[in-house]
Amino acid sequence: MEEALVRAVLFGTPILLAALGALLAERSGVVNLGVEGIMALSALAAFAAALGAGPWVGAVAGVGAGVLLSLFLGLFAITLRANPFVAGLAVAALGLGASGILGKRYEGVPLENPLPEVPLALLSLLLAFLLHLLLYRSRFGLYLRSVGENPKAADLFGVGVEGVRYLALGLGGGLIGLGGAYLSLAYRPSWTDGMTSGLGWVAIALVILAAWEPLRAVFGAYLFGLLFFLQFRLQGSVPIPSEAFAAMPYLLVILVLALSGRSRAPRALGQPFERGR
């Protein structure tokens, strides 16, 4: 049982970080569907940097890559007012594709000095609390939420809507990048194409499941981690076929999504802001 809780936390950590990143952007009204690609490219950047300059530099590189790719998404979704959903999917594809091509020479290369998982897991937990405080106890959080709920009103009160959105998207990208770095530097200290294996998409679903609350995201991420572990822990000892087990975490996510239908998204989510319209 203790083992299961440890696994829940350690496997939940990259999902939590990515979900926190997406959540932060969404509270400001920007949808980030690029999470999977951002994680993948960050994982690669982190791994490449770690080989040359050590794992902690690698982690910073992962965060940096996450910020940059998210700001790139912002260019389309915020400044150019492109359809944010399409732009997000494009960034997801771009990140996955680019990491696959650029990462070829890192395939099959071991990482000598991986990062320890436990401190990173604790850090991500701390970040969830900090994000909660940021959203509800700081002036910036007030601006951020108001931009996500009613950008026109926020604009009238003198809040720079686009600036706040860029900041939220960029900071969120850093969290997603840290999630990617966790994968390639700690969880599985090596690089392979497609190593995010869908965790980014799970994180996006988790934001809705958590009703856009950082502390609920903690619970959701660990629940997913627990179920993921249990499917293998219980396989063979209960008469459920392994294929059904494999679907269980995802089925649960869908179920909770269906049940959490009442939770309300930020009102201006996915709407590009244009002054005077």
Next chain:
Amino acid sequence: MRKLVWLLALLLGMGLAQGEKLKACFIYVGPVGDAGWTYAHDVGRKKAEAALPWLETRYVESVPEAQALPVIDRFVKEGCQVIFATSFGYMEAVLEAAKKYPDVIFAHATGFKRAPNVATYMADFYQVYYLNGLAAGALTKTGKVGYVAAFPIPEVKRHINAFALGVRAVNPKAQVLVRWINAWYDPAKAREATEALLSQGADVFAFTEDTPTVIQTAAKKGAYSFGHYTPMLKFAPDHVVSGQIVHWDVIYIDFLKKVKEGVYTAKNLQNVDYFWLLQHKAVEMGADYGVPINPKHVPLLQKAKMRVAGKEVAVYDRIMALLKDMSSPKPTFDPFTGPIRDRKGVVRIPAGRKATLEELLTMEWAAPGVVGDWPGEPK
């Protein structure tokens, strides 16, 4: 200067006259950088090209099964004379294309359907798995060996069974705990399945998945493991004992040479099926190329004893003797030699005979000692 130009022209002319390069083209299901299946095929392609001066190759990677036919069309248009299709899922497309292009030679990896211009080929690990099973049986202290398995298909079941037979030959009470991840490539699942097995007491690991995840995870807890498909020693130098390594180039070179010599034509491949093993050098037992057993673990395996035909021998000596035998042109030993019962007690291979190729390729039963879910297990 002018002389040099003439010389170059002369060389070019000779090259053209000699010309007649054989063009072989490869369809890959994954990216060549996947470090697993497709990567290994591409290493084979490159080695064949390096070994055969008259060979010219091309490849297309990440071809979904539904896209195989258009890719073949393109290959034929570009003058490919031999086409290697390297995924089970291409089987129907290959047979269809073979009808459309009766003069092109096709070879399909892991398939079982042939035609006058379609051969099949496979480099198989079951002997190597048995040998690794012997080592695993000797190394486990808890009596629980973990196996993280991809899909419950005959190939994977054959490998797990061979492995389990090896484990039990050394340690008759040991268990092989199997966990299915239902994916060829999914490092997250491989990691958590390994963690689950570790928490259930497994202390030695083998697996079928295209990354070194199981090895890395096992090593963190000090558990031994066996690499898969490519050399994986570098990922955990103190914990990788041995592993299964493939050499597709051996098959590619042999096949292409026979095409070049006219032994294989587009009319006589109906019965050409490569099921190549240790004796053909298509596979290797090793933690790394040329390292059958990690030197760090040799003393442990020398100390461990097992009974063979009533006599006590060191597990290490047994492994090396069998490896030598099965690598020789005429092996006398085969892991699937009867009598073999499945884990329910049903006789699957009668005493005194070896499993037929057919029995190997359609294996669904589970060997004694295998513990866990086993989809498709016969009643």
